[in-house]
Amino acid sequence: MATEIELKLRLDPKTVRKLLAHPLLTSTPSSKQHLLNTYYDTPELDLRARRVAMRFRKKGWEWLLTVKSAEPASGGLAVRNEWETAAVPGVFDFAHVDAAELRHFLEQHRDRLEPAFTTDFRRQAWLLPCGESLIEMALDRGHIAARGRREAICEVELELVSGRIEDIFALTRQLQAQINLHPAVASKAERGYRLYLDEPSQAFRAKPLPINARQTPVAAFRTIALGCLEHFQRNEEGLLAGGEAEFIHQARVALRRLRSAIKLFAPALPEDFVAAYGRSWQTLAGALGDARNWDVFLEETLPPIHAAFPHNHDLHRLRNEARRRVKSARHAIKHLLALKEYPRLMVEFTAAVHALTDTVDIPLKRFADERIAAHTRSVRKMAEQYDTLDPEQRHIMRLRFKKLRYAMEFMTPLLPTRGMKTYLNTLAKLQETLGLINDQVTAELLIHEALGQKSATAAHGWVAGRHELLVGQVPELLVAWLKSGPDRH
Template identity: 80%
Template structure:
């Protein structure tokens, strides 16, 4: 078994010639290959379900059988297990796979394997020395085909042949100085399956992250941070295409979770890392927040107001202005993702996360317990004073509970399972109730921004009344959370 460490970068076809003339390639001979690959799976796509890709590759006169694990990439970087051997096309011999469970699964599925999709592309290769490392740089141009559908390939792959992961990022920085290269997250196999199934793009939601007690706090942060980055990147292409509301929401959640993780693990992270990356995502997060606020206002807050006052002139004006603001907010996101600083930030952050080392000798479970306790004390203190809080203080309390929820979700694999589901449900309901109040506060600001404080009095009155009603729901939600918290504390 070999471990493949590879960074994938999206390349605009118009920039291929510029890349080929890049100074870093000067004096390095290249090789050209024509690669024809056929990917196989069972009719039920059992390999895909196990995150395995299996293909026959024709490279010149040579045939290769390759089996790859399909661990997700983050920031464009993927670290995957790979088994490859010379082969006869159509002969599924998995004796080279030295992982017994995987080999058994492949051999069991052998009689059901059938072609699923193909990739056909031209590859130009350079072996580029960089620092202490040797990196294979490949430029791939061609296409993916499945069931009569086709999708273009134009990308750069940087594979570490020997040396250090950080040198892949060094080479990427050098390339980005002359050309706009964007970290890409989907492998050719992943794109092929999506084409085969003709799957529409769906919003990608946060997944449980596989941290475990054997990790150090820094290693756990790395797992969490890269998981948050994947969460964002999986929604990125939809953002560039104009972004349906749920894609924007999920991208915003991803960055919120990422920034919360940085704050949560700040005691074990370098101060310069926290200072730099605690703020680096702020502009993009702000643009996503602006778009999300207008989406919620237009789709959730405004419809019942319009239904109650169908002939109100100000409400009609407000709806038209909200639609205009929604479109403007999406254009702002697209512009931010298009600037050259964005892909560079993605690369720099990924590199910085991989470069982190442990500086504080503490067990992860101990660290998790300390940090969750601190977040709980902070939230509980405000919860116990809820009756006396003003609107601004309720907003602060909402943010504290949001941070607590993210901390609990991040650390969930380390925590006792008894009462955990009840606790998280109560915490989620409380956060949702606080969020609904915040939506009304935000709506008031958006109405003023769109039409001015003296206009749309019907909308102002509706929002104020709705807020007063929602505020009365909070004590019961707080009581449920406190009860669930006390049960957890008894364990």
């Protein structure tokens, strides 16, 4: 078994010539190959469900059988297990797979394997020394084909032949200095399956993150941070395609979770890392927040008001203005993603996360307990004084509840199970209500922003009534949360 460490970068086909003119490449001989790959799976796609990719590759006169674990990538960097051997096309011999359980799984399904999709591309490759490492850079251009559908391939892969992961990022920086190369998370196999199934792009939600008590706090942070980054990147395609509301929502949640993770683990992280990357995402997060606010206003807040007052002229103007603001907010996001600074931030952040080393000698379980306890004490104190809080303080309380919930979600594998489901459900319901209250406060601001001093009495009245109703529910929810806290079990 080999471990493949690879950084995938997509580029605009129009910029290929500029890439080929880079001094690093013009001064290094290259090789060229035509690679034809056929990926196999069962009719029910059992391999895909197991996160395994299996292909026959025609490489010149040679045929290779390759099995890969389809581990997710973050920031474009993927670390995958790979088994490859010379083979006869159509003969499924998995003797070279030295992971017994995986080999048994493949052999169980051998008789049902059939072609799913192909990738056909030409590869130009260079072996580039970088620091203490040797890196193979491959430029792939061609297409993926499945069931009569085709999708173009134009990407760069940087694979670590020997040396250190950090040198892959150093090489990427040198290339990005002259050309816009964008980290990509979807492998050719993943894209092939999507084409095979004719799946539309769907918003990607956060997944449970595989942390465990054997990790150090820094190792756990690395897992969480890269998971948040993947969460964001997998919604990027939807943002660039026009930014439907759920793509924007999930991308915003991803950045919120990432920033919360940095703050949560700050005591275990270098101060310069926290200072640099705790703020690096603010501009993009702000644009996503603005777009999300207008989406909620247009799709959730305004429709029942408009239904109640269908002939109100102010509401017609308000809806038209909200639509214009939604379109403008989406354009602002696409503009930020198109800036060369964005892919560079992705690379720099991913490199910085991988470069982190342990700075505190404390078991992860104890670290998690202490941090969650600190978050709980902070928000509990405000919850117990809720009746005396002013609107700004209640807003702060809402944000602290959100951070607490993210912390609990991150650390779920380390938490006791007794009473935790009830506690998390109570926390989620409370946070949802506080979020709806914030939506009404934001709606008041958006109405004023959209219409200025012009009248919108129906909208103001409706929002105020909804706000009052929700606020009245909070004390009971706070009492339920205070009674169900983890220290109560």
